Amino acid sequence: MTQPLFDRVTLIGIGLIGSSIARVMRRDGLAGSIVACARSDATLNAVQRLNLADKVTKDAAEAARDADLVMICTPVSTYGVIAETIAHALKPGAIVTDVGSVKESAVAAVMPHLPDGVHFVPGHPIAGTENSGPEAGFDTLFEDRWFLITPPPGTDQAAIDKVSELWSRAGSQIDYLEPAHHDQVLAITSHLPHLIAYTIVGTATDLEDHIKSEVIKYSASGFRDFTRIAASDPVMWRDIFIENRDAVLEMLGRLSEDLAGLQRAIRVGDGNTLEELFRRTREIRRGVVEAGQHIPPAPEED
Numbered sequence: 001m002t003q004p005l006f007d008r009v010t011l012i013g014i015g016l017i018g019s020s021i022a023r024v025m026r027r028d029g030l031a032g033s034i035v036a037c038a039r040s041d042a043t044l045n046a047v048q049r050l051n052l053a054d055k056v057t058k059d060a061a062e063a064a065r066d067a068d069l070v071m072i073c074t075p076v077s078t079y080g081v082i083a084e085t086i087a088h089a090l091k092p093g094a095i096v097t098d099v100g101s102v103k104e105s106a107v108a109a110v111m112p113h114l115p116d117g118v119h120f121v122p123g124h125p126i127a128g129t130e131n132s133g134p135e136a137g138f139d140t141l142f143e144d145r146w147f148l149i150t151p152p153p154g155t156d157q158a159a160i161d162k163v164s165e166l167w168s169r170a171g172s173q174i175d176y177l178e179p180a181h182h183d184q185v186l187a188i189t190s191h192l193p194h195l196i197a198y199t200i201v202g203t204a205t206d207l208e209d210h211i212k213s214e215v216i217k218y219s220a221s222g223f224r225d226f227t228r229i230a231a232s233d234p235v236m237w238r239d240i241f242i243e244n245r246d247a248v249l250e251m252l253g254r255l256s257e258d259l260a261g262l263q264r265a266i267r268v269g270d271g272n273t274l275e276e277l278f279r280r281t282r283e284i285r286r287g288v289v290e291a292g293q294h295i296p297p298a299p300e301e302d
């Protein structure tokens with residue numbers, strides 16, 4: 001058994017992402033002990049049944065007490081209250097990290113509450129599925145995926161290195177981005193695709209009944225893939241769009257312009273414009289395949 005990276009790890013929120021990293025820590029002995037915190041009995045009972053933690057509690061401050069690493073794995077809108085609740089219980093030298101999909105607002109929500117001597121290392125695994133809860137996790141989720149660390153200026157390097165080491169052991173490649181830059185990149189690679197999927201599935205839902213039934217029947221023609229993405233967690237995605245409002249609206253503006261251009265090309269029968277775009281996008285797909293990002297361990301990542 002390897003030496004634990006952390007004596008005591010606290011997971012605040014233990015759904016898909018929290019339970020997946022808990023499984024990795026259990027499998028490889030990376031944590032001396034794990035404490036899990038969530039709001040509901042259903043979650044905590046599942047955590048105990050799956051043996052993902054040594055202790056479970058609904059009290060975030062109690063969970064964080066004496067922890068060497070506290071990882072926040074809840075929807076991003078909860079961060080401010082959680083940071084405020086755990087602040088007084090954190091021991092000097094503790095590392096607080098997170099896995100949230102939006103980083104500028106995560107930093108803004110957490111940092112002001114943390115006492116001196118506690119290090120915040122914000123992070124985001126570019127891995128996931130449309131499923132939620134502790135049962136949905138699996139220990140290979142992060143393999144061959146990126147883990148993005150978005151440290152604010154002045155973040156303790158030793159704390160960054162320890163968080164980085166944990167995710168490397170989970171099989172991820174590590175990269176570093178400014179929080180605002182992260183949010184812009186993810187707005188186009190993840191947030192907009194989800195918004196489009198939610199929109200298409202929503203549009204289909206509003207169709208007249210006789211068309212709607214055919215849409216489901218023949219969904220393999222493309223619609224099916226959108227329904228999988230549009231099945232992603234409603235609370236998590238509500239928070240992502242609200243917390244990353246500026247970057248999403250910027251990218252949405254550009255998309256709307258391009259969509260209007262395509263609308264016009266179709267109306268006037270400008271096949272060259274369409275074909276030229278489709279050739280360029282096919283090249284992008286080749287780039288994704290060459291970068292090894294085309295086969296998700298499970299359906300989709302956020």
Ligand code: NAP
Nearest residue numbers: 013014015016017038039040043074100101128129132133
């Ligand atoms: P999830 O499966 O829905 O799990 C959320 C967990 O947080 C549950 O255990 C929930 O349990 C708990 N929780 C919610 N509010 C809480 C609160 N106020 N205090 C304590 N516990 C609370 O969500 P997830 O997919 O793991 O996502 C977690 C985070 O990872 C989000 O910030 C998301 O942006 C990020 N992320 C998700 C993905 C993805 O594809 N899913 C990928 C990368 C990053 P109770 O309901 O019992 O409280």
